[in-house]
Amino acid sequence: MPDSRSLRRKVAIVGAAETDTVGHLPNHSTLQLHAESAFNALADCGLTLDDVDGIATAGVSPAQLTEYLGIMPRYVDGTSVGGCSFLIHVSHAVAAIAAGYADVVLVTHGESGRSRIGVGGGAGGASTIGGQFEAPFGVFGPPSMFSVPIVQYMQRYGLTEEQLAAVSVSTRQWASLNPRALMRDPITVEDVLNSRVIAWPLHLLNCCLVTDGGGALVLVSEERARDFPKPPVWVLGRGESVQHTNISQMWDYTEWTAAAKITGPEAFRMAGLDHSAIDHLMLYDAFSHTPIYALEALGFTSAGEAGPWFAEMRGAPGGALPVNTNGGGLSYTHTGMYGMFAIQEAVRQLRKEATGRQINDIETSLVHAPGGWFSATATLILGNQ
Amino acid sequence: MTTPQKPLPQATPETQEYWDGLQRGELRVQRCRACNRHYFYPRPFCPHPGCHSRDVEWTTASGKGKLHSYVIAHRAHPAFASPYVIAVVTLDEGPKMMTNILIEDPTPQTLPAGAPVEIVYETVNEKVTLPKFRLV
Numbered sequence: 001m002p003d004s005r006s007l008r009r010k011v012a013i014v015g016a017a018e019t020d021t022v023g024h025l026p027n028h029s030t031l032q033l034h035a036e037s038a039f040n041a042l043a044d045c046g047l048t049l050d051d052v053d054g055i056a057t058a059g060v061s062p063a064q065l066t067e068y069l070g071i072m073p074r075y076v077d078g079t080s081v082g083g084c085s086f087l088i089h090v091s092h093a094v095a096a097i098a099a100g101y102a103d104v105v106l107v108t109h110g111e112s113g114r115s116r117i118g119v120g121g122g123a124g125g126a127s128t129i130g131g132q133f134e135a136p137f138g139v140f141g142p143p144s145m146f147s148v149p150i151v152q153y154m155q156r157y158g159l160t161e162e163q164l165a166a167v168s169v170s171t172r173q174w175a176s177l178n179p180r181a182l183m184r185d186p187i188t189v190e191d192v193l194n195s196r197v198i199a200w201p202l203h204l205l206n207c208c209l210v211t212d213g214g215g216a217l218v219l220v221s222e223e224r225a226r227d228f229p230k231p232p233v234w235v236l237g238r239g240e241s242v243q244h245t246n247i248s249q250m251w252d253y254t255e256w257t258a259a260a261k262i263t264g265p266e267a268f269r270m271a272g273l274d275h276s277a278i279d280h281l282m283l284y285d286a287f288s289h290t291p292i293y294a295l296e297a298l299g300f301t302s303a304g305e306a307g308p309w310f311a312e313m314r315g316a317p318g319g320a321l322p323v324n325t326n327g328g329g330l331s332y333t334h335t336g337m338y339g340m341f342a343i344q345e346a347v348r349q350l351r352k353e354a355t356g357r358q359i360n361d362i363e364t365s366l367v368h369a370p371g372g373w374f375s376a377t378a379t380l381i382l383g384n385q
Numbered sequence: 386m387t388t389p390q391k392p393l394p395q396a397t398p399e400t401q402e403y404w405d406g407l408q409r410g411e412l413r414v415q416r417c418r419a420c421n422r423h424y425f426y427p428r429p430f431c432p433h434p435g436c437h438s439r440d441v442e443w444t445t446a447s448g449k450g451k452l453h454s455y456v457i458a459h460r461a462h463p464a465f466a467s468p469y470v471i472a473v474v475t476l477d478e479g480p481k482m483m484t485n486i487l488i489e490d491p492t493p494q495t496l497p498a499g500a501p502v503e504i505v506y507e508t509v510n511e512k513v514t515l516p517k518f519r520l521v
Contacts, residue, residue: 125395126392126393126394126395127394127395127396127397129426131392131394131395132394132395132396132397132400132404132426133394133426133482133483134483135392135394136391136392136393136394136513136515137471137472137483137484137485137515138391138458138461138462138464138465138469138471138485139461139462139471139483140458140461140462140463140465141461143460143461144456144458144461144462144471147456148454148455148456148471148473148483149454150454150456151454151455151456151498152453152454152498153454154498155454155498155499196459196460197457197459197460197468198459198460199456199457199458199459199460199461199471200456200457200459200468200493201456201493202456246483247473247483248473248481248482248483249426249481253453253454253473
């Protein structure tokens with residue numbers, strides 16, 4: 001039987017970059033954000049679009065992207081399951097490169113989340129499952145869907161609004177160290193609780209930003225990984241799953257089941273590491289509760305302990321296990337499908353490029369993200385050794 | 386500017402009986418004959434892991450349940466008067482479903498998780514009745 005452990009450290013990220021700036025980019029279309037990210041990531045490793053023979057993207061179709069870029073790859077991954085799609089693209093690229101389906105895989109993200117330039121689509125139809133069983137009750141976007149489980153979690157574990165607020169405070173402390181972060185002014189628990197209510201128990205400062213931007217990655221095999229200007233960032237472990245699209249159908253409101261049962265265990269097993277070997281966490285923070293669910297589902301705390309963990313500032317600057325060192329979706333940037341930016345920060349930390357907030361002696365980083373509202377789940381463990 | 390409209394459901398063949406039932410003032414929920422568990426939303430097989438039987442039947446549920454989780458939406462759908470309560474209730478028969486809790490001036494204090502609730506049939510038009518709930 002094939003075993004994912006045979007793919008540990010077989011593929012590396014050798015190019016990684018974001019758009020020149022992130023935040024408010026009203027002069028960039030969605031596809032332009034993809035392209036700028038792609039050019040920057042390829043420049044980061046000294047390659048060009050003509051070297052790319054594998055493509056992966058979400059939000060736009062891979063065919064739209066290849067038409068726009070003018071390339072014809074021999075490997076394609078259009079997995080589009082929300083913000084964790086790019087983690088899944090990395091996961092798939094590892095297998096594809098190891099299998100010889102492609103030599104150079106380019107993963108791109110671009111989203112005009114704030115300016116809405118070149119954005120298609122619209123709401124789902126009235127006869128979809130969501131159109132019949134959720135939309136009539138006034139759910140409207142992530143703040144009123146992702147948030148629905150929280151009260152049951154509070155009831156079970158005693159999570160407080162103050163602990164939820166502490167996640168935002170901790171993350172803002174990191175953002176204040178990152179010149180590219182959109183929101184850098186320090187905040188307090190009281191500031192969060194005094195910000196206007198969006199969907200109780202969530203206040204405005206419990207919610208991620210809405211921005212424009214993009215990012216891209218270039219992956220190659222172990223054999224080629226040392227031929228590039230910057231040190232390789234190895235993919236050590238991965239896990240992925242999907243469960244629901246409608247929040248009312250989430251299996252358990254008090255735990256992130258897919259992370260606890262599938263993506264975390266698979267990533268750790270493949271990497272051959274235990275929790276004590278993880279130096280850095282990027283836990284996609286669409287809202288304050290998302291990292292709380294992630295931290296305990298992944299086994300870094302026991303059930304119900306992640307709220308107090310954040311309130312004790314253990315993930316903040318100076319804490320034992322740094323979490324979301326770029327400032328996260330809450331304070332750095334959040335285009336809509338933020339997972340790409342979580343990977344980018346892990347790469348920066350592992351390359352020792354995170355000026356002003358660099359973690360000393362870092363060898364590993366775990367990146368974890370949802371798609372939708374706990375709908376899809378993916379975990380990556382990356383390393384620089 | 387068009388006035389925002391509340392989204393209304395459109396039935397599909399496997400959900401028609403559910404929506405027809407609501408028009409009659411009945412909460413129709415399916416039950417699996419193999420594992421004897423109810424499930425929601427309607428589909429022609431049991432979605433429970435480890436079962437997935439296609440031997441299922443329609444039943445009429447009690448319309449009683451408990452408040453499982455919710456948000457008090459202050460900034461959400463433009464056609465809804467804020468604040469309003471988007472809730473998930475656990476029916477006494479077992480399944481969970483999304484709904485609104487009908488309550489004046491909702492606050493966390495007046496909406497304890499676990500509180501008993503019962504169905505209110507809210508007729509929208511000749512085709513659509515929505516299952517809303519109120520605290521008992």
